[in-house]
Amino acid sequence: MITKEEVQHIAKLARIELTEQEVEKFQKDLSEILDYFEILKKAHTSSIEEQPSSLRTENTARQDIPQKEKSQVIEKLISMAPQRERGYVKVHKIL
Amino acid sequence: MTIQDIRNSLLKKEFSARELAQEYLVRIREKDQELHAFLNLAEKLALAQAREIDEKIAKGLDLPALGGVPCSVKDAILVEGVLCTAGSRMLENYVAPYDATVVQKIKKAGALIVGKTNMDEFGMGSSTENSAFGPTKNPHDPTRVAGGSSGGSAASVAAQECVISLGEDTGGSIRLPASFCGVVGLKPTYGAVSRHGIIAVASSLDQVGPMAKTVEDAETLFNVIRGRDPLDSTSVEINPKSEARNPKQIQNLKIGIPKEYFAEGLDPQVEKVILGAIQKLENAGAKIIEVSLPHSSYALADYYIINMSEISANLARYDGVRYGAAVPGENLLATYMRSRGEKLGAEVKRRIMLGTYALSAGYYDAYYAKAQKVRALLKKDFEEAFEKVDVVAGPVSPFLPFKIGEKVESPLAMYLVDIYTVTLNLAGLPGLSVPAGSAGGLPVGLQLIAPAFGEQTLFETGKAFETLIGTI
Numbered sequence: 001m002i003t004k005e006e007v008q009h010i011a012k013l014a015r016i017e018l019t020e021q022e023v024e025k026f027q028k029d030l031s032e033i034l035d036y037f038e039i040l041k042k043a044h045t046s047s048i049e050e051q052p053s054s055l056r057t058e059n060t061a062r063q064d065i066p067q068k069e070k071s072q073v074i075e076k077l078i079s080m081a082p083q084r085e086r087g088y089v090k091v092h093k094i095l
Numbered sequence: 096m097t098i099q100d101i102r103n104s105l106l107k108k109e110f111s112a113r114e115l116a117q118e119y120l121v122r123i124r125e126k127d128q129e130l131h132a133f134l135n136l137a138e139k140l141a142l143a144q145a146r147e148i149d150e151k152i153a154k155g156l157d158l159p160a161l162g163g164v165p166c167s168v169k170d171a172i173l174v175e176g177v178l179c180t181a182g183s184r185m186l187e188n189y190v191a192p193y194d195a196t197v198v199q200k201i202k203k204a205g206a207l208i209v210g211k212t213n214m215d216e217f218g219m220g221s222s223t224e225n226s227a228f229g230p231t232k233n234p235h236d237p238t239r240v241a242g243g244s245s246g247g248s249a250a251s252v253a254a255q256e257c258v259i260s261l262g263e264d265t266g267g268s269i270r271l272p273a274s275f276c277g278v279v280g281l282k283p284t285y286g287a288v289s290r291h292g293i294i295a296v297a298s299s300l301d302q303v304g305p306m307a308k309t310v311e312d313a314e315t316l317f318n319v320i321r322g323r324d325p326l327d328s329t330s331v332e333i334n335p336k337s338e339a340r341n342p343k344q345i346q347n348l349k350i351g352i353p354k355e356y357f358a359e360g361l362d363p364q365v366e367k368v369i370l371g372a373i374q375k376l377e378n379a380g381a382k383i384i385e386v387s388l389p390h391s392s393y394a395l396a397d398y399y400i401i402n403m404s405e406i407s408a409n410l411a412r413y414d415g416v417r418y419g420a421a422v423p424g425e426n427l428l429a430t431y432m433r434s435r436g437e438k439l440g441a442e443v444k445r446r447i448m449l450g451t452y453a454l455s456a457g458y459y460d461a462y463y464a465k466a467q468k469v470r471a472l473l474k475k476d477f478e479e480a481f482e483k484v485d486v487v488a489g490p491v492s493p494f495l496p497f498k499i500g501e502k503v504e505s506p507l508a509m510y511l512v513d514i515y516t517v518t519l520n521l522a523g524l525p526g527l528s529v530p531a532g533s534a535g536g537l538p539v540g541l542q543l544i545a546p547a548f549g550e551q552t553l554f555e556t557g558k559a560f561e562t563l564i565g566t567i
Contacts, residue, residue: 007448014407014451015414015428016444017436029445029506030452036507037396037462045468052471060328076192082421091416092427 001031096258098164098312105152105163112148112163116141116207119165123209123256130232132241132250134170135178136210141165144207151205160319162205167257169248170211171218172303173292174198181294182214182226182244185419185438195292196327197261197303197320204319209257212247216440217410218265218296220244221512223272224503225442232499233275235537239496242272242512248306249276259316260306265296266398267491267516269304270528274491274540277530279313279557280306282516284547285523286331288317289324297405298329300398300520310529310557317550333548342552343485345559346380351484355391356515361493364534369490372531372541375563376488384484388476391518393469395510398517400453400466407450410443445506474522481546486556490515491528491540519544527553529560 007027011018018026075087083090096104104110110118120138127133148163168174171181173191175198180186194202202208215225223231223246231246233239234254241250245262249272252260262269264282273280281304288303295301305316323332352373357366377383415421415434422433439447453462480487492512502508519526524544531541541560545552 010448010452010455011444012432013455014444014447015411015431015435016439016447017429017432018444019436022441022444025441026445026448030449032507033399033445033449033510034452037400039396040393040400040462040465040469043390043393043465043469043472045465045472048468048471050464052468054471054474055467062325062328073192077418080189080192080418082415082418082423089416092430094427 002027002034097309098161098258098315101164101258102158102162105148106158108152112145112152112207113142115163116145116165116209119209119257123251126254126256129237130234130250130254131229132212132231132247132254132256133167133210134180134182134213134228134247137174137177137208140174140177141207141209144202144205148205148207159203159205160315161201161259164206164259165209165257166201166206167210167212167248167251167260168198168208169245169260169262170214171263171294172198172261174208174211177211179211179294180228181218182216182228183438183440183443184227185413187227187420189419193292196289196324198292200320201261201316206259212245212251212260214247215244216443217294218244218263218268219406219442219446221267221271221509222497222502223247224499225440227440230499233496235277236496238498239537240275240499242275242496244268244272245280245306246272249273249278249280252276252278252306252308258307259312261303261316261320262306263293263301263303264520265300266402266520267513269306270491270516270526270540270542271512273306273528275496275538277533277538278306278308279310279530280304280528281313281317281550281553282519282526283317283321283550284525286329287321287333287525287548287550289322289327289330291324291326295409297402298409299405300402302520310527310554310561313527314554342549342555345376345556348381348486348556349384349484350376350381351384351386351480351487353386353388353391353480353487353489355388356489360511360514361490362495364495365490365493365539368532368534368539369541372560372564373488376560379559379563386480386484386487388480388518390469390472390476394473394518394521395514397466397469397473398513398521399510400462401470401521403446403450404453404463405450406446407454410447413439442506470521473518477518477522477524477544485545486552487544489542491542492516495534495537495539515542523547525550525553527557529557532564
């Protein structure tokens with residue numbers, strides 16, 4: 001069973017504020033699911049490389065050429081930010 | 096009505112596309128009071144598209160592949176100018192700024208987009224009960240779930256609120272609700288369909304696919320949406336000359352039955368329907384061969400570790416700053432934490448937290464790295480099976496559609512619903528759910544699985560099966 005402090009630590013890493021009741025519920029849920037994940041320990045994977053070749057994929061990067069977007073589209077995207085100022089997304093001071 | 100029926104009637108002028116759109120919109124308003132398959136109607140859009148189709152017909156122009164066909168779209172897929180919530184309070188007021196590539200394609204093909212369908216929040220769930228806006232009911236029994244996460248799409252097709260639907264499948268989200276609602280659903284091969292404009296869940300697993308009443312209609316919709324898209328670097332064009340495009344007839348088909356899919360945990364009522372279905376395929380001349388997928392018992396745990404890890408990264412974008420809901424705090428960190436804490440539902444929080452845990456320092460090797468290795472083993476299981484057979488067949492889910500509320504208290508019980516569907520997403524394989532019969536009035540779906548890009552084999556086998564059991 002993971003501890004309440006661990007639940008709170010994970011929640012902070014995940015940037016999620018939890019209520020007291022949630023911490024209790026998630027302590028139980030997360031422990032139960034992590035216990036279930038233990039089954040993977042039984043799988044023999046010593047023959048499989050660190051990065052399995054069958055899952056390795058080729059990179060398909062495009063040319064890095066800037067594309068013009070219509071100003072209406074840009075305005076639409078910016079307008080979705082909860083806080084804006086003069087065409088910019090506004091955030092709290094961090095320094 | 097099928098796509099072909101609509102086409103014939105429109106060309107014979109038995110009704111106009113406008114009349115058809117209006118008829119379906121009325122039907123949705125009526126039936127959805129009970130079912131709740133839709134989150135939003137797109138009435139203006141549907142009528143505008145109908146006008147274009149009627150003009151085409153009046154001018155004697157060619158009717159495109161989906162001309163005048165009422166279509167619903169899962170609420171994880173962007174339709175420009177229409178709300179797109181993904182079943183979450185976080186995106187309650189989010190209006191899609193552009194069309195997903197698949198939406199552009201169905202619009203161009205003349206489909207009438209009637210509305211956006213209900214889903215588990217961000218696709219996380221197997222019953223649509225995790226929607227922030229309330230569950231979708233099963234049209235066959237409204238006290239039961241429609242399956243999930245594309246439950247609204249499946250119910251809308253089953254209740255004839257539309258003819259076809261676009262769903263999205265990360266671990267069974269098209270095939271399971273198709274099975275529970277008695278409709279056809281395809282999860283295409285990873286890369287077969289563009290995901291540009293889809294709200295991402297787990298990027299190495301997500302795939303958009305068609306849902307319909309018949310295999311033929313699912314095939315028509317698939318052919319409209321498939322293909323490479325420069326805006327999704329994982330998408331590819333299927334070679335039209337590949338062997339998979341010329342599938343075998345049922346008499347020459349070798350069908351593999353994985354013994355691990357008929358083990359403990361399978362509801363005997365589901366087993367009976369599926370074994371009956373396999374018997375019919377054998378009677379029609381298919382060769383039935385027992386195969387083994389020896390690592391099956393690891394599939395579910397493996398899937399959820401990878402799913403949750405990718406979710407924890409993908410959903411970091413919902414931060415109360417860029418778009419979506421925001422709950423302001425006294426500093427930036429508090430804004431992040433409060434917005435996510437208040438606006439995300441319980442299952443979404445559970446998965447983000449477990450994914451964060453699995454990827455955190457000290458745990459990465461035990462969870463994520465191990466899961467990637469087991470994923471390679473699961474993929475190999477199928478590769479070995481496909482050396483002996485053309486298609487693998489089995490149940491979609493071990494369960495019949497369950498009662499609303501029955502599994503909501505236990506996340507693990509809900510995860511078990513997906514035990515036969517998740518491996519295909521891990522291995523990137525295509526899977527088709529076809530109605531196979533019913534038990535106590537509840538539909539049961541047969542899952543047909545093919546090698547990568549073997550969609551045509553699935554369609555031909557599915558159509559032959561529909562004829563055998565008399566759905567068509």
